[in-house]
Amino acid sequence: MRKSIATVSVSGTLPEKLEAIAAAGFDGVEIFENDLLACPLSPEEVRSRAADLGLGIDLYQPFRDFEAVPADVLAGNLRRAERKFRVMERLGADLLLVCSNVSPDAIGDDELAAEQLRLLAGRAAEHGVRIAYEALAWGRHVNEYLHAWRVVRMADHPNLGTCLDSFHILSRGSDPIGIEAIPGEKIFFLQLADAPLLAMDVLQWSRHYRCFPGQGNFDLAGLTASVLRAGYAGPLSLEVFNDVFRQASAERTALDGMRSLIALEQSLDGVRHPAVPAGFAFAELADTGTLGGLLTALGFARTGAHASKPVELWSQGEARLLLNSRAQESHDGPALVAIGLDSPDPGGAVKHAGSLLSPVLPRERAPEDAPLDAIAAPDGTEIFFCDTAWLADFGQGAPVEGSVTRIDHVALTQPLHYFDEAALFYRGVLGLRPQESLELPDPYGLLRSKAMSSPDGAVRMVVNIAQVGAGHHPWQHIALACDDVVATARRLRAEHPDLLLPIPDNYYDDLEARYEVDPELRHLGVLYDRDGRGGEFLHLYTVTAGRVFFELVQRIGGYQGYGAGNAPIRLAVQHAGA
Ligand SMILES: O=C(O)c1ccc(O)c(O)c1
Numbered sequence: 001m002r003k004s005i006a007t008v009s010v011s012g013t014l015p016e017k018l019e020a021i022a023a024a025g026f027d028g029v030e031i032f033e034n035d036l037l038a039c040p041l042s043p044e045e046v047r048s049r050a051a052d053l054g055l056g057i058d059l060y061q062p063f064r065d066f067e068a069v070p071a072d073v074l075a076g077n078l079r080r081a082e083r084k085f086r087v088m089e090r091l092g093a094d095l096l097l098v099c100s101n102v103s104p105d106a107i108g109d110d111e112l113a114a115e116q117l118r119l120l121a122g123r124a125a126e127h128g129v130r131i132a133y134e135a136l137a138w139g140r141h142v143n144e145y146l147h148a149w150r151v152v153r154m155a156d157h158p159n160l161g162t163c164l165d166s167f168h169i170l171s172r173g174s175d176p177i178g179i180e181a182i183p184g185e186k187i188f189f190l191q192l193a194d195a196p197l198l199a200m201d202v203l204q205w206s207r208h209y210r211c212f213p214g215q216g217n218f219d220l221a222g223l224t225a226s227v228l229r230a231g232y233a234g235p236l237s238l239e240v241f242n243d244v245f246r247q248a249s250a251e252r253t254a255l256d257g258m259r260s261l262i263a264l265e266q267s268l269d270g271v272r273h274p275a276v277p278a279g280f281a282f283a284e285l286a287d288t289g290t291l292g293g294l295l296t297a298l299g300f301a302r303t304g305a306h307a308s309k310p311v312e313l314w315s316q317g318e319a320r321l322l323l324n325s326r327a328q329e330s331h332d333g334p335a336l337v338a339i340g341l342d343s344p345d346p347g348g349a350v351k352h353a354g355s356l357l358s359p360v361l362p363r364e365r366a367p368e369d370a371p372l373d374a375i376a377a378p379d380g381t382e383i384f385f386c387d388t389a390w391l392a393d394f395g396q397g398a399p400v401e402g403s404v405t406r407i408d409h410v411a412l413t414q415p416l417h418y419f420d421e422a423a424l425f426y427r428g429v430l431g432l433r434p435q436e437s438l439e440l441p442d443p444y445g446l447l448r449s450k451a452m453s454s455p456d457g458a459v460r461m462v463v464n465i466a467q468v469g470a471g472h473h474p475w476q477h478i479a480l481a482c483d484d485v486v487a488t489a490r491r492l493r494a495e496h497p498d499l500l501l502p503i504p505d506n507y508y509d510d511l512e513a514r515y516e517v518d519p520e521l522r523h524l525g526v527l528y529d530r531d532g533r534g535g536e537f538l539h540l541y542t543v544t545a546g547r548v549f550f551e552l553v554q555r556i557g558g559y560q561g562y563g564a565g566n567a568p569i570r571l572a573v574q575h576a577g578a
Pocket residue numbers: 061062097099134136165191206207239
């Protein structure tokens with residue numbers, strides 16, 4: 001299908017927006033009026049700039065507060081419209097979006113609205129322009145898509161149709177099934193935006209928090225399927241008002257918008273996601289000898305070395321860590337650089353990632369090395385799709401058994417600008433499902449966090465944003481599943497007390513007030529959480545080395561979370577020690 005995007009969705013000046021939108025492969029744009037007003041180029045120049053870039057101008061918008069007005073206001077509104085029709089002729093645009101009147105002076109009379117829109121459509125026809133009437137969720141009288149359609153039907157003019165906007169429909173909780181009763185040729189345009197579920201005024205929600213399909217909580221695929229069943233054949237057009245996107249790189253935002261539409265099309269076409277990863281194969285860290293002591297204390301042993309690269313394999317149970325000293329050249333201290341995922345179909349996973357604009361990264365590989373392809377996560381971490389062949393490159397070390405059994409989750413920190421991108425990446429590319437999203441206090445700011453998990457919980461990723469504040473530490477961590485955190489804590493406390501993050505007594509005073517927990521937790525520095533169904537979580541943090549620290553976690557009774565309530569305590573202690 002034809003793919004378009006409103007210029008308001010990306011940052012920059014109008015020419016910059018057009019460049020970025022074209023580079024991402026869109027077919028057309030909606031020119032948002034303010035972008036044109038602020039642009040020194042004439043409409044003719046914008047038209048030829050867009051044409052040179054291969055972009056059609058699919059819509060000009062918005063035209064506000066037109067219909068259902070007193071007669072004296074109507075004359076002024078028609079005059080205003082005439083001027084816009086002339087601008088559109090110069091732009092080479094033939095579709096104008098008219099959004100429902102929000103003025104307190106608008107009259108709640110559908111026949112009047114229809115009559116005036118019919119008049120407008122007649123004038124538009126003289127200029128070769130068509131009108132797409134959209135119900136804003138906060139319209140004074142018309143704020144439901146079916147209401148806008150009733151007015152359009154009543155007006156009954158060939159140059160008047162409706163514009164459907166997923167945000168306005170789904171934010172009001174309207175059932176999109178009613179779309180299927182609208183004749184497809186009367187749906188002149190379809191705007192797509194997702195959004196997180198937020199309990200707030202709908203206008204603020206729309207103007208600041210819209211996001212691309214797949215990044216929020218609305219069922220965009222279901223709505224789009226209804227629009228297509230109605231017979232709509234126009235573009236899928238993204239219209240996103242988002243405070244973060246306005247500040248981010250236009251190129252990157254536009255590309256992410258394209259990724260969201262490709263993913264949407266795939267779900268409409270019934271393209272199945274290749275098998276989701278079955279577990280973590282490894283986590284790879286840049287390190288030159290700093291982490292060996294810490295890992296040994298945690299019960300890991302060096303069980304292999306790469307045949308041709310300066311990379312060591314450290315393992316315990318099914319937890320495997322690679323220490324790569326060459327990668328250290330581009331980092332100050334230890335840093336997480338790659339994650340290997342056990343993939344039932346590595347080739348299929350890489351191909352699927354490519355279809356979602358996450359291409360295979362170029363890599364050096366010796367002829368005898370196992371073939372292994374990686375793609376880049378939004379924060380730059382490499383993600384490898386593995387079968388078991390890669391292990392042979394490290395020789396066959398004896399397995400090491402200890403209390404650590406495997407990697408439970410990996411937490412990455414990345415810039416705010418790519419938070420929504422990350423949600424779409426982990427969902428679309430890796431097939432993980434969104435879990436909890438949180439905003440956690442940090443002594444110097446706020447930490448936003450989103451957890452994603454494979455359906456069976458074997459792969460869990462946490463994406464953190466160091467959002468604001470002075471002490472900006474882009475920490476990353478690897479959480480290791482452990483059979484018995486308390487026993488391990490006893491041993492570490494006795495043998496390596498300096499490696500454990502000290503937890504304040506005040507935390508335990510509060511914890512013991514809330515739950516009857518073993519007083520030993522306080523002495524060991526083990527943190528605790530409990531969910532609503534009686535599931536329990538015991539966890540423990542090491543001190544930080546470079547950008548990285550480790551967590552030992554024990555899930556009891558089906559606990560699915562991450563001890564998020566304890567994260568502010570950890571952050572405060574880490575800041576104090578940093
Ligand atoms: O927020 C607005 O005013 C606005 C304008 C035009 C649109 O298409 C829309 O969905 C919202």
